[in-house]
Amino acid sequence: MNDTLVAFAVLAWLAYLASRLLARHHLPELVAFLIVGALLGPSGPVPFIQLIDEPSLNALRPVTEVALAVLMFVIGERVSVRALRAARWTLTTGVIQFALSAIAVFWVTSRLGADRPVALILGALAGAGAPMTIAHIVSSVRARGSYPTGIVGTHAVSDALATTTFAAVLPIALLLSDEAADVGGAILNFVQLGIGGAVLGLILGWFISRLGFQIETSGELLLFVLVHIVIAWTIAGFVEISLPLAALVAGATAATVSPQAFSVSLFRTIKTIEQPLYLMFFALAGASIHLSDVPKVGLVGVAYIVVRVAAKIVGGLVGGLTGGLGWRRSFGLGVNLTPQAGVAVGLAVIASESLSDVGSDAGVEAATVVLGAVVLFELIGPLLVARDLRGWSSEEDPNGAVPEEFELPARVLVAAPVPVDLPEWLIDQAARWRSSLVVLMPGERDDPHTAKIGERCGSRDVDFEFRSLRSESFTGAVVRSRSQHQADLVVLFAPRPPAGASRLVLLPAERIARQLPVPVLTFPLNQSDAESESADPGSGRVPRPRRLPWQNPGRSE
Structure with missing residues (x-):
């Protein structure tokens, strides 16, 4: 374990240095975290400089999962009732682009010869986004206003829908892959993965709001939240429910039911540890990326990438216009919705393990396509998003309009x-x-x-x-x-x-x-x-x- 911690410390140090070098060229530091992790991880191109091996990644997995849960809890603030009211197009865009991505990817991959279980899983995962990636980019380029905040919220909505849809689709994929599969077990999987995560998140968010309100110091409040997220991680692992979904719902619940002043104080306190958590999570996520998977995506993988990007652009345009965003921003919104990571990777791994248990290769094939696409989306997408959001460095948009969430007091x-x-x-x-x-x-x-x-x-x-x-x-x-x-x-x-x-x-x-x-x-x-x-x-x-x-x-x- 000591060797694992030393290797991770060196990896984090190199990732930090690389992020400072990229920052001089106005590139998001997230890209540096991912690149260093990918180059020095188990599937890095140069074997003799690998710092993190597979056993080390497995040993550090609890740390990664807890870091992911804390970050998803913070992202939950962006999909609270207050946030959705402030950026009305967030919910409409999230639902429309997710539905278009899921339907289009399922239909195209099925026509190209992919098995039904593979097409179902790819369709469920196509709409998933990368809220943590976008939140980090928004912070690094110091973008302000309703538009950057709404983009993060749209990605969070996409992840919530992807987790719920995947929970419903995975039992169907299991039944299609194994005729002897138990229907009752499939329904139980749906309840555990989707509904269980949402219920745990509601309870956790309400509990943090009711008891955290009594805490007087920021240090104690931070400790209180971290302790309960670790407890939620333990419960999620024990009953096999989605921890990212639970953390996202918990953050949204706490931001909704808490008085606004306490909500601001709560999330401001947690955000004080955001940067080290981002480095920790994305450096290890980069180490988990298998660069060798990129050439293996094949025709189905290419179709997944192309159709997903097209559906995101069209869904962003339709959802933005429906929500009153405007033509110019709605047209460019889809590009900002293309990054994909975190939840999509975790769900792909779950699909691979679940379908392998019934002797099907469908999960491995779907995971290979998704992981190969994530490599491209995570390395290219953040650069495009940072370029678009860098102009949003003030509270007003380029036309001088006041952000939508600002209302004059009556x-x-x-x-x-x-x-x-x-x-x-x-x-x-x-x-x-x-x-x-x-x-x-x-x-x-x-x-x-x-x-x-x-x-x-x-x-x-x-x-x-x-x-x-x-x-x-x-x-x-x-x-x-x-x-x-x-x-x-x-x-x-x-x-x-x-x-x-x-x-x-x-x-x-x-x-x-x-x-x-x-x-x-x-x-x-x-x-x-x-x-x-x-x-x-x-x-x-x-x-x-x-x-x-x-x-x-x-x-x-």
Whole structure:
């Protein structure tokens, strides 16, 4: 085992150096991970420089599977209900291009003489994508906006559909390959591989959302998620269900059922270990690539590659237009959907092992075609995707359009534990957004400072509503007011943490941000300003309004 770890350490070091060299030429580092792994793996072209052999790959397989599960959990955020609403064409494109790829590949390979089990498996796997590959490219070229995010989501949808379809097709392929096959066993395989993975993912995602919400530090939250993904890996291996599908569904579930603030914090925390996981997974995936399989794909393999690319392009065009993406982006979308890895490789191996158990070579033939095609798709596809996405380096597209997921807030809740003078820029911004303001702070509607805020809002044609903060806690009042007024944005003026305060205890602003499903902006108040918060609200004494740190004390109102 020590030799295996040393060999992997050297492989990872060389892959990292190669990625830095490619980065100087504006090429995605993922390509370097795959190339180094393929050259130094068991099927590398130069036998005497092979670092990783087959026994080492088998020993490191649990590490690869857990890394894949963590990355698929992160990808699940891209197919949550919020993400699908933001990029509406993601779901339509994912379904249409998958259906076209599956039907076209099955029909063409059947006409070219492939056995029915082979054609069925190739059709089920043709629509699978490479969400981790695309997510890494999006990160490496620093692409921003709804289009790059939607591409990752489309690949994730494709993988979910491929896993479910494969679970339904594999029992049929087994029955066609072995007349003595048990129908009940075939149905059980479908339930285990497809439905079981989805159920495990739903439970895992809900569990992480409900319990993870109580965790206060990012380190503990990361440990919490990793421990439960390892538990899911153990369960998936024991009952033989799809771990990638379970992890994908778990990520989507956690992102959907969690409050938005916690969801952002959760996935931001996990993404801190993305880079080493990408290197680990793709370097070992490259070592698993059999370069000798490429010449063996034959006519069926060539047809698989050509038909799959054509179906992706047509499906991207139709799905993009159906989802309102536009002609120019819809036409180029199909090229960005061509990379294939991860799930397709894993499912091909499962098909090969399952069909070999009944004495059929159909699984080996299908796996050879898929693995040979994956070599081409993974080495060429990322270069094409990176070239297309490199122009999306800002939050706006080349035409200056605002990303689809950005919506201006209709109502803004402004809250402070002490009376404050609202800054001019906040009222000006509300006027530009045509938003109404709900102000929550101590005092009454007819107090001088409150009346002054109302006058300034009225001079800029901003709707203004005042809510008095009385005896209840500041955190509870903000959460209740946000729900009552359906605010789309919360602006807090909160005290700074006192010197020496423990970071194991959440500040009121942090507790509020975790409980609200909308963005929360927090601006600091001086500690002396916040001391008046302890004044008895029922005493009738109202603290005088405080100027904020950035306001000019000499300026007349």
